[in-house]
Amino acid sequence: MRIFPENASSYGAEIDFIFWLITTVVAVGSVIVIFLILYPLFTRNKQRSPEQRYLKGQGFKQMKLIYLGIVILAIADFSFLLKEGPTWTKIEETLPKDDLHIAVIGRQWLWEFVYPGPDGKLYTADDVKKINQLYIPVNAVVHMDIQSYDVIHSVFIPNARFKQDALPGRSIKRWVKMTKTGTYPLTCAEICGIGHANMKANITVQSQEDFQKTLAKLYKK
Amino acid sequence: MNTHKKHGFWHRFFFSLDHKDIGFQYMLTIFLMVSIGGFFAYVFRMHLAYPDMKVPLFGLVTNKDYNMLITNHGLIMMMWLALGMLLAVVGNFLIPIMIGTDDMAFPKLNKISYWFFLISVILMIASFFMPKGGLGGGWTLYPPLSVGDFGYNTPYQGFASRFFTANTFVLLAIVFEFTSLLMGGINFFVTTLNKRAKGMSLLKMPIVVWMINIASVLFMFSVGPLVAGTFMLLLDINVGTGFYDAYRGGDPLLWEHLFWFFGHPEVYVILLPPLGILAEIISTNSRKPLFGYRFIINMTLLAGVLSMMVWAHHQFVAGINPKAATVFSILTIIISLPFAGIILAYIATLWYGKIRFTLPMKWALGAVALFTLLGGFTGLHLGASVFDIYAHDTSFVVAHFHYTLFPTVIFGTYAAMYFWFNKFTGRHLNKTLGNIHFWLTFIFFNGFAFPLFLLGLAGQHRRIADYRQFEFLMQDPLPLYRQIATISAVILILTQFIFIFNFFWSLKKGKKVESNNPWEANTLEWQTSSPPPHGNFAVYPVVYHGPYEYNMPERDKDFTPQNEA
Secondary structure (H helix, E strand, O other): OOOOOOOOEOOHHHHHHHHHHHHHHHHHHHHHHHHHHHHHHHHOEOOOOOOOOOOOOOHHHHHHHHHHHHHHHHHHHHHHHHHHHHHHHHHHHOOOOOOEEEEEEEEOOEEEEEEOOOOOOOOOOOOEEEEOEEEEEOOOEEEEEEEEOOOOEEEEEHHHOEEEEEOEOOOEEEEEEEOOOEEEEEEEOOOOOHHHHHOEEEEEEEOHHHHHHHHHHHHHO | OOOOOOOOHHHHHHOOOOHHHHHHHHHHHHHHHHHHHHHHHHHHHHHHHOOOOOEOOOEOOOHHHHHHHHHHHHHHHHHHHHHHHHHHHHHHHHHHHHOOOOOOOOHHHHHHHHHHHHHHHHHHHHHOOOOOOOOOOOOOOOOOOOOOEOOEOOOOOOHHHHHOOHHHHHHHHHHHHHHHHHHHHHHHHHHHHHOOOEOOOHHHOOHHHHHHHHHHHHHHHHHHHHHHHHHHHHHHHHOOOOOOOHHHOOOHHHHHHHHHHHHHHHHHHHHHHHHHHHHHHHHHHHOOOOOOHHHHHHHHHHHHHHHOOOHHHHOOOOOOOHHHHHHHHHHHHHOHHHHHHHHHHHHHHHOOOOEOOOHHHHHHHHHHHHHHHHHHHHHHHHHOHHHHHHHOOEHHHHHHHHHHHHHHHHHHHHHHHHHHHHHHHOEOOOHHHHHHHHHHHHHHHHHHHHHHHHHHHOOOEOOOOOHHHOHHHOOOOHHHHHHHHHHHHHHHHHHHHHHHHHHHHHHHHOOEOOOOOOOOOOOHHHHOOOOOOOOOOOOOOEOOOOOOOEOOOOOOOOEOOOOOO
C-alpha cells in the first residue's frame, strides 16, 4: 500500500521528499518526547520513588537542558527549512519557459479548460474550450492561468502535487510539467457550494503526437 | 469580612452576580452547544462512511445538508465550545478565587457578558431554521460564497430577502459572542490587576491565571480586524456593497487576511488556558514545584507576539505573493520553539517528582502527549510551505487541527472538571466512571483522528459529501479508514454520555469531600470551604508563597499553601 498517490510531475518527488524529511525529524523527536514522558511515570510513581527534589527551574544551571532542547529543535527546524526554501522558490516563485499556455477556469460546478486557437495565442477569438477534461502533452511545461467566474475554487491535482486557489477577478499563473502519460483526477479543494462534491475533472497526459491529434480534433469542432 | 448573602434557585440561575454562578450558567449553555455540534459530527461522519445510509435520528443526508452540518460543527466547536469553555467558564470559575478575592471587578459587566453570550447562542441556533436553510459555506465563511445563498449565485433582491438568512444570523451571533468575550476579557484583566489578595505579587499568581489573562489580551488585540471584516461582510450580504466582490472593486482575499489575522491568534487564545490548567495539575500531582515558572510565562508572551505574525500560513496557495509565503513559513516554524520550551518545562516537572496517577493527572498527561506528538509535530509539516501545497485543504489538515484542539480543549476541560469539580460542588465525581470515560475517550479519539492523516496523505480533499465519485479515493484501504474513523467517532461521542451522567449524578449524589483540599494543593481556592460561599472566603487570605511550593525544604508536610506563613 502506498502513502501518496503515484507521482507524475517533475516536482512531485521533491514535495514528497520534504514530507519524509520532516517526518524523520518528527519521528526522532517523538521517540525522545515519549521517553521523557514515560521514564518518570514508571520510576517516580508513589510506591517506589525516592524523595522528590525541590527544583524550581531558576537560573541557567537548572534550565540548561531545556535550552538545549530548544536549540536542538531549532537546528532540526532549520535543517528542513534550508531544503524547503529553495524548493518553494523553484515551484512557486519561478516560471520556466512554457511549451503550452492554457487557462483553467472554475465555475459552479465544473472546470473549463481554454486552449489557444490555431494562432497559438490565448485570449483571442479562436480559443477552444473543453469542459471537465484537460489534455496536456507529457514532459512539457504547461502554464495555467487559474481563474474563477463566481466563488473561490481550488485546482488540486493529487498526482502532480499541485494546488492553487482560483479566485474570481484575478488570474494566477502557475506551471506544471507532467512526466508520465495517463489519466489523473483533477478536483476542487475549496468548498464552493452544494455541487462542491461533484466538481471533478480528468487530466489526460498524452505523448506529443497524440496531443497534436487531440488538438487538431478540438480545432475541427 | 465576607458580607455576601446566599441566594435561592431562581436568583442563582438568572440574576446572580456571583462569578461561580455565572460560570455555571456559561457551562450549561455550552453543554447545549456541544451537544448540537457533536450531533452534527455524528451525522456527517456516518454519511461519509456509509453514504447510502439513512442516518438514525436524521435521515438521508443531501449535499446541502452535509455542507450545513460540517459548517455548523466547525463554527460551534471553535467559537462556542473552545472560546466559551476556556475563556468564559474557566476564567469565571478560577480567576477571582485563585487570586483570593470575592468576585470580579465588575460583577454586573460579567452578568451582561453572559446575556450577550446567550443572545449569540439563540441567534446561532435560529440560523439553522432560516427559510433557505442553515449556513453551508465552511466555517471560515469565505466570500463570495458566504455572501450568496451557499451555492446559488442569486442576485441581490433587497434587504428583506437577505436579512432572514443563515449568514446574517451567524455573523450577528459571532459579533454578539465576541462582544461578550471582550467584556469578559476586560473583566478578567482588571480583576487580576486590581483585586489580588494581599501579598500576591504578579509572579505569585498561578500559571492558569497568567494564561487566561494573556489569552484575553491576545483576543483583544486580534479581534478588531475580524469584527471590521464581519461588518463589511454583513453589509455585502444585506446592502450589496461589494467589499469582497472582485467585479465591484472588492477582493475576496481581503476577508481571508482579516479572518486569519484573528483566526490564528485565536487558536492560541484557545490553547493557553488549557496549558495553564495542565500546569496546575501536573505540578500538584508531581508533588514538585512547576519547573521554570518565569520561563513559561516568558515563552507564552513570546508565542503570543509571534502568533500575530503567522496568519498567512493558512493562505500559502490562496493567491498571496509566494515570496511572502516564505517569510510566513519561517515564522510559523519558529513558533514551535517557545511551545517546545513550555512542554519541556512541563515534562521536567515530572522528573524527580513523586507522581500521583489521579484522574485529572491522566487527562493532563494524555493532553500533553497527544498535543505534542501528533498535534504539534504535524504543525511542522503544514508550516513548511512546500508540503502545504499538497496537504492544504486535505484531511491531513483536519487531522492536524483535531489533534491540536481536541487534546487541549476537550482533555484540558475534562482535566479541569475532574480536578476542580469537588471544590465547586463539595462532591467528588465518580472515579470508576471517570476512568472508563478517560480510557475510552483516549482510545477512540485516536481511532477517529489518526486515519484522517492517512486519508489526507492519500489525497482526500476536505468537505466532500460523497467520495465515491473519486476513484482514487475509493481504492483499498481508504474506505476502511473512513469506516474506522466513523465508528471511533460514534463511540467517542457515546462515551461522553458517561461523563454527562457522572456530572449530574455526582452533583446530587456524589461522595462528599472529606476535606477542603483533597489534592493537597497550594493555591488559594483549596484553602476555603467546598463549595466556596458567595464571596469565596470567610476571611480573606494573605499570601506568603508562590503557588507551586511542593516539598519545600524544612517543612513537615510536602505542600505549603500560599496563605500559610
